[in-house]
Amino acid sequence: MKQIESIEQFKKIKKRRKVLILLSQIGLTILFLVAWELLANLNIINVFLVSKPSDIFKLFIKYIQSGELFGHIKISVYETLLGLIIGTFLGLIIGVLLWWNETIAKILDPFLVVLNALPKTALAPILIIWAGTGIKGIVLVAVSLSIVVTIMSSYNYFVSVDKEQIKMLKTMGASKFQILTKLILPSNIPNIINIIKINIGMSWVGVIVGEFLVSREGIGYLVVYGGQVFKLDLVMMGVFILGILALIMYLVLNAIEKYYRYTKYSKKSHKS
Amino acid sequence: MKSLLTFNNVSKSFFTETGKTDVLSKISFTLHDDEIIAVIGPSGCGKSTILNLASALENQTSGEIKKDGKIGYMFQRDNLFMWRNVLDNIKLGLEISKTLNKENLDYIHSLINKYGLQDFAKYYPNELSGGMRQRVALIRTLALKPDVLLLDEPFSALDYQTRLFVLDDVYKIIKSEGKSAIIVTHDISEAISVADRVIVLSNRPCKIKKILDIKFDLENKRTPTATRNAKEFQQYFDLIYKELNAYETD
Numbered sequence: 001m002k003q004i005e006s007i008e009q010f011k012k013i014k015k016r017r018k019v020l021i022l023l024s025q026i027g028l029t030i031l032f033l034v035a036w037e038l039l040a041n042l043n044i045i046n047v048f049l050v051s052k053p054s055d056i057f058k059l060f061i062k063y064i065q066s067g068e069l070f071g072h073i074k075i076s077v078y079e080t081l082l083g084l085i086i087g088t089f090l091g092l093i094i095g096v097l098l099w100w101n102e103t104i105a106k107i108l109d110p111f112l113v114v115l116n117a118l119p120k121t122a123l124a125p126i127l128i129i130w131a132g133t134g135i136k137g138i139v140l141v142a143v144s145l146s147i148v149v150t151i152m153s154s155y156n157y158f159v160s161v162d163k164e165q166i167k168m169l170k171t172m173g174a175s176k177f178q179i180l181t182k183l184i185l186p187s188n189i190p191n192i193i194n195i196i197k198i199n200i201g202m203s204w205v206g207v208i209v210g211e212f213l214v215s216r217e218g219i220g221y222l223v224v225y226g227g228q229v230f231k232l233d234l235v236m237m238g239v240f241i242l243g244i245l246a247l248i249m250y251l252v253l254n255a256i257e258k259y260y261r262y263t264k265y266s267k268k269s270h271k272s
Numbered sequence: 273m274k275s276l277l278t279f280n281n282v283s284k285s286f287f288t289e290t291g292k293t294d295v296l297s298k299i300s301f302t303l304h305d306d307e308i309i310a311v312i313g314p315s316g317c318g319k320s321t322i323l324n325l326a327s328a329l330e331n332q333t334s335g336e337i338k339k340d341g342k343i344g345y346m347f348q349r350d351n352l353f354m355w356r357n358v359l360d361n362i363k364l365g366l367e368i369s370k371t372l373n374k375e376n377l378d379y380i381h382s383l384i385n386k387y388g389l390q391d392f393a394k395y396y397p398n399e400l401s402g403g404m405r406q407r408v409a410l411i412r413t414l415a416l417k418p419d420v421l422l423l424d425e426p427f428s429a430l431d432y433q434t435r436l437f438v439l440d441d442v443y444k445i446i447k448s449e450g451k452s453a454i455i456v457t458h459d460i461s462e463a464i465s466v467a468d469r470v471i472v473l474s475n476r477p478c479k480i481k482k483i484l485d486i487k488f489d490l491e492n493k494r495t496p497t498a499t500r501n502a503k504e505f506q507q508y509f510d511l512i513y514k515e516l517n518a519y520e521t522d
């Protein structure tokens with residue numbers, strides 16, 4: 001490899017690699033879509049079973065023009081965000097509680113392990129019966145998927161904080177609450193961001209499963225409905241939209257994470 | 273001479289599932305003002321436990337500990353919080369004790385200026401060298417205005433070169449701030465080069481084997497580096513080495 005001689009050159013090389021990666025990702029996507037379209041047009045694959053990009057796109061335009069699509073997107077996004085926020089917050093609060101009181105943690109440990117091992121989607125019908133068939137039930141399914149993992153992993157992160165740093169705070173006379181706010185939480189912000197990343201996926205699964213079961217609207221409903229009437233265009237469109245929505249949420253979180261990393265740990269940007 | 277910290281026949285046992293461990297047995301010594309005591313002993317004998325008792329992190333099983341003054345604790349690792357810059361790390365103790373007032377802030381800034389950290393106040397710990405980080409850790413401890421500093425193997429995480437440098441640095445700071453200190457170490461040279469007295473401990477249950485007065489003919493020019501070249505150094509070294517090796521096996 002060529003010797004790097006200046007910081008400008010180093011940055012240029014890094015930037016070039018970034019562009020290359022992005023272009024490849026876009027290229028792969030286009031290649032996939034074009035191949036799909038071609039194979040469908042040549043009748044090599046069965047359009048009835050797998051649909052094709054142009055049909056999906058036409059349907060997409062139709063749904064946008066009728067304004068129907070936004071309603072579905074809005075309700076699914078709303079349910080997902082609600083599930084994500086409730087699941088993450090409650091999970092973190094319980095995680096803190098377990099950290100705070102080791103006895104409670106010990107008592108709850110086996111229950112959490114069992115809850116975690118249960119396939120929660122199998123419980124979805126019960127949860128929906130309990131909470132009602134509206135948004136409440138669907139959000140509850142989403143929460144049930146993310147909360148247990150959040151509790152377990154946040155608790156593990158909290159108890160593995162460096163013992164010597166805790167000891168140091170104690171020598172300064174810190175209370176347990178101060179140890180929580182000065183050390184346990186701030187040192188775990190990157191981990192909490194990771195938990196949220198995982199929970200985005202979990203909440204989407206919960207919402208879609210919930211909508212499969214009971215809903216009259218939302219992306220999950222579109223997919224199920226499309227399947228029932230054998231309109232594979234509709235199913236595929238739903239799947240694509242799901243992918244794009246999940247990607248957007250992930251990107252937003254990545255941006256937050258990047259901002260956090262940039263403002264912290266480096267003097268280049270002084271915090272207020 | 274004022275006595276700041278006195279251990280009087282202090283014993284300590286730990287109770288665990290596997291049984292009772294007698295760690296300290298009848299430890300007695302006194303730390304006076306303006307004095308540095310080094311504690312040296314085999315690993316696992318209870319050196320850190322002595323400091324934990326002195327700072328009330330643990331309670332003794334029997335005996336008496338008298339304290340006259342505030343205690344500051346410094347650890348083997350600097351324990352700087354990587355999400356706080358140098359200044360905010362130094363402020364930590366004041367935040368904890370809710371004494372973040374103008375007077376204390378001025379004191380922090382005077383320390384920062386005096387010990388050459390003013391240009392680094394906004395830096396984050398991962399942007400500093402190991403020696404610099406240890407200095408920040410010391411100033412964080414000093415910010416609470418302790419009378420007695422407890423240092424638990426404060427340099428053992430540093431490489432040899434840095435360690436000699438930081439030892440001189442910390443020694444000067446402790447002396448110029450007029451603090452007393454107890455420094456735990458497993459390095460004989462380190463003990464001799466900073467201490468006015470060296471306490472040699474035995475294996476567990478740990479007793480005091482010997483308390484050795486360390487005196488050099490250097491008057492006010494004593495620094496850790498200077499003592500290493502002094503003629504008395506080797507004698508002290510041999511004495512302590514012999515005491516330790518009567519017990520230590522590794």
Ligand SMILES: Nc1ncnc2c1ncn2[C@@H]1O[C@H](COP(=O)(O)OP(=O)(O)OP(=O)(O)O)[C@@H](O)[C@H]1O
Nearest residue numbers: 286287288293295314315316317318319320321322
């Ligand atoms: N909280 C505790 N509970 C039970 N046993 C403990 C506790 N703290 C220390 N001990 C035991 O007491 C003994 C002395 O520990 P201490 O940390 O004081 O030794 P040390 O001389 O500082 O060792 P090192 O050289 O490794 O730093 C060890 O055997 C340790 O296992």
Ligand SMILES: [Mg+2]
Nearest residue numbers: 319320321424
């Ligand atoms: Mg120790």
